[in-house]
Amino acid sequence: MIYLDNAATTPVRDEVLEAMLPFFKQFYGNPSNVYSLSLLARRALDGAREAVAKAIGAKLPAEIFFTGSGTEADNLAILGLARARKDLGKHIITSAVEHHAVLHACDQARSEGFEVTRLPVDKFGVIDLECLNKALREDTILVSIMLANNEIGSLQPIAEIAEILRKHQAYLHTDAVQAVGHIKIDVQELGVDALSLSAHKFGGPKGVGALYLRTGVRPKAIIYGGGQEHGLRSGTENVPGIVGLGKAITLATEELSMNSKLLKEKRDYIIKEISRDIELAKLTGHPERRLPGNASFVFAGVEGESLLMQLDRQGVCASAGSACSASALGVSHVLEAIGLRPSIAKGSLRLSLAPDITYEDIDKAVSIIVKSVKKLQSIAPKATLRKFVQEVEGAGK
Ligand SMILES: *Cc1c(COP(=O)(O)O)cnc(C)c1O
Numbered sequence: 139m140i141y142l143d144n145a146a147t148t149p150v151r152d153e154v155l156e157a158m159l160p161f162f163k164q165f166y167g168n169p170s171n172v173y174s175l176s177l178l179a180r181r182a183l184d185g186a187r188e189a190v191a192k193a194i195g196a197k198l199p200a201e202i203f204f205t206g207s208g209t210e211a212d213n214l215a216i217l218g219l220a221r222a223r224k225d226l227g228k229h230i231i232t233s234a235v236e237h238h239a240v241l242h243a244c245d246q247a248r249s250e251g252f253e254v255t256r257l258p259v260d261k262f263g264v265i266d267l268e269c270l271n272k273a274l275r276e277d278t279i280l281v282s283i284m285l286a287n288n289e290i291g292s293l294q295p296i297a298e299i300a301e302i303l304r305k306h307q308a309y310l311h312t313d314a315v316q317a318v319g320h321i322k323i324d325v326q327e328l329g330v331d332a333l334s335l336s337a338h339k340f341g342g343p344k345g346v347g348a349l350y351l352r353t354g355v356r357p358k359a360i361i362y363g364g365g366q367e368h369g370l371r372s373g374t375e376n377v378p379g380i381v382g383l384g385k386a387i388t389l390a391t392e393e394l395s396m397n398s399k400l401l402k403e404k405r406d407y408i409i410k411e412i413s414r415d416i417e418l419a420k421l422t423g424h425p426e427r428r429l430p431g432n433a434s435f436v437f438a439g440v441e442g443e444s445l446l447m448q449l450d451r452q453g454v455c456a457s458a459g460s461a462c463s464a465s466a467l468g469v470s471h472v473l474e475a476i477g478l479r480p481s482i483a484k485g486s487l488r489l490s491l492a493p494d495i496t497y498e499d500i501d502k503a504v505s506i507i508v509k510s511v512k513k514l515q516s517i518a519p520k521a522t523l524r525k526f527v528q529e530v531e532g533a534g535k
Pocket residue numbers: 145207208209210212237239284286287288313314315316336337338339345346347
């Protein structure tokens with residue numbers, strides 16, 4: 139099997155699993171209690187909090203709040219901050235290409251009386267700062283823009299957005315779930331007030347995430363109970379998961395510069411091979427300002443779902459857009475936002491790499507992809523292929 143879907147999730151690393159295991163059966167104490175078994179668990183949480191703070195350049199470990207997922211971190215940031223700041227205004231700005239964890243949390247805020255502006259993006263999936271300037275209002279309380287897109291890999295100019303907001307009351311939240319562990323993250327340089335991350339996207343376990351909140355930034359809780367995580371996330375802490383997150387983020391950060399160089403070389407090799415061997419193919423996302431491990435395409439005359447099934451039969455795991463929209467049957471809102479018609483957007487393929495993939499496996503996967511796409515294109519109506527040429531290649535490949 140060749141796994142090319144690391145943006146959907148990654149396997150837990152051996153060192154991470156090893157770090158987690160003692161906290162299931164040996165050090166199982168509830169971190170809130172006073173005896174020494176609990177103290178061990180609490181120390182482990184403190185260690186993980188320090189590791190996360192260090193990895194993302196937070197000033198203090200107390201600025202890190204553990205959650206049950208990246209989705210929950212996004213919900214806490216958006217709904218929590220909106221509800222906490224409603225007396226200052228009821229306007230939220232986000233973008234058209236956010237993950238559903240952000241878009242649907244914004245929908246919920248809208249149903250509670252907030253007004254939400256979704257900024258459009260250009261053909262590379264990047265927001266326009268002029269548009270942001272125009273959308274900003276006196277009553278804007280929150281801007282939530284992702285750092286890196288999960289489908290097409292494009293990076294947003296977060297530091298520039300922070301600069302625009304410097305003298306404005308609006309907080310800046312960024313969904314950095316695809317970025318953490320893959321590109322350098324420094325919350326001071328980015329200038330964000332809140333940042334979401336998730337362990338399973340960088341070699342950690344599923345079901346654990348974190349929200350960075352700059353000191354002084356205080357959302358309302360969205361879960362109520364025993365008051366863990368300074369009242370922001372009640373519920374007994376997922377100690378093994380949090381330990382795993384801490385270990386995974388430490389390893390990913392240590393290996394970042396080497397891995398991102400490897401990934402970029404392999405990504406660019408895949409893009410070159412596929413673009414050369416498949417005639418009617420277009421790279422989606424920004425050509426340079428993109429995640430090091432993301433190669434995403436649309437192919438003329440191809441049904442993404444059929445392609446994925448053919449690839450699966452030949453041992454290649456990839457996805458059409460995001461794992462989350464795969465079941466929705468509709469076309470991706472991201473591809474729609476970059477201006478692709480549904481008939482073209484449905485021919486999408488996202489390859490997301492791990493740094494240790496071999497060139498032998500890449501060559502194998504590319505040859506399977508090329509063969510499968512060509513087969514599907516050979517039975518596609520000629521009119522569909524012509525339309526792709528007119529609409530996509532005509533607009534500048
Ligand atoms: C995966 C992902 C999420 C959701 O994280 P989970 O931990 O799976 O809930 C949110 N945003 C982006 C950009 C993602 O890629």
